[in-house]
Amino acid sequence: MNIDVITLFPEIVQGFFTNSIMKRAVDSGKISYNLIDFRNFATDKHHKCDDSPYGGGAGMVLKPKPLCDALESVGAKEKRVIFASPSGKKLTQSLSEELSKEDNLVFICGHYEGIDQRVIDLYVDDEISIGDYVISSGEVSSLVIIDSVYRLVDGVISSESLEEESFSDGLLEYPQYTRPEIYEDMRVPSVLLNGNHKDIKDWRLEKRLRKTLSNRPDLLEEKSLDLKSQKTLQKIRNTAKRT
C-alpha cells in the first residue's frame, strides 16, 4: 500500500513512518509513503496557505489552490482520498479493514478551522472522524486512521495477533499478563500458568464477555454471538443477578 500525506507539518508525521512496526513495514516494502508539504505549492511571496473565512468568524481556513495542486501532484483523482474531520463518519474497525484493501490512500491533514469545502467537493472520497471531540491537528487524526489501517495490510502483523484483538469479533480483548508472575502482591491468574489450552480459551472468552458487558454493552447488541459465547454470557448475567 502507498500512503500519501498532504500536510503543512511533515515533521509531525515523519516520526510515525520511521519507527517501530511501521518502520518494519516500510523497510520490507509492504508500505511506502510520501509526505507532501503543500506550502511548496503556494506560489505567492510568503507561501501563504490559509486565509480568513468568508462570512466571518474566528480562525483561519486552508486555501484551496495549494491543497488542490498538491493533490494533483500525487494523482489523487485516481486514488482513495481521506479527509480526517470531526464532521466525518466515525472510524470503526470494519472501515479500517475496508481501507486496508486499497493499494493507494491519500490523506489531507486539516489544521486551524479546517479546509475550504471545495477541496472536499473536488477530491475527498471519505470524511472520517476519530471520535466525538475536536483536536487541533489533522496530522494526529490522519495518523490514527493510518495506524488502524496499515497494520491490517497483509503481512504487516501476523494474522494470529489480529485474531483475538478488541473488535475482531465484536468483543473487547481479555486482560494480558507477562513476567513477573507476582507483582506488588498481585498474582497472574493461575489458569494462564497451567498450560491447559482449553481452560485458557474458556477463561479468555469469559473475560472478554465480562469486559464488553461492563465497558461497551452496545457492542453485544450489535453483533450476533456464537453459541458458546451466548451460553457464557447467560451464565455471567445469571451470576450477576444472584449477587
Ligand SMILES: C[S@@+](CC[C@H](N)C(=O)[O-])C[C@H]1O[C@@H](n2cnc3c(N)ncnc32)[C@H](O)[C@@H]1O
Ligand atoms: C481545530 S480542528 C477544526 C475543527 C472544525 N472547525 C470543526 O468545528 O469541525 C482542525 C483539524 O483537526 C482535525 N480534527 C479535529 N478533530 C478531529 C476528529 N474528531 N476527527 C478527525 N479529525 C479531527 C481535522 O483535520 C480538522 O480540520
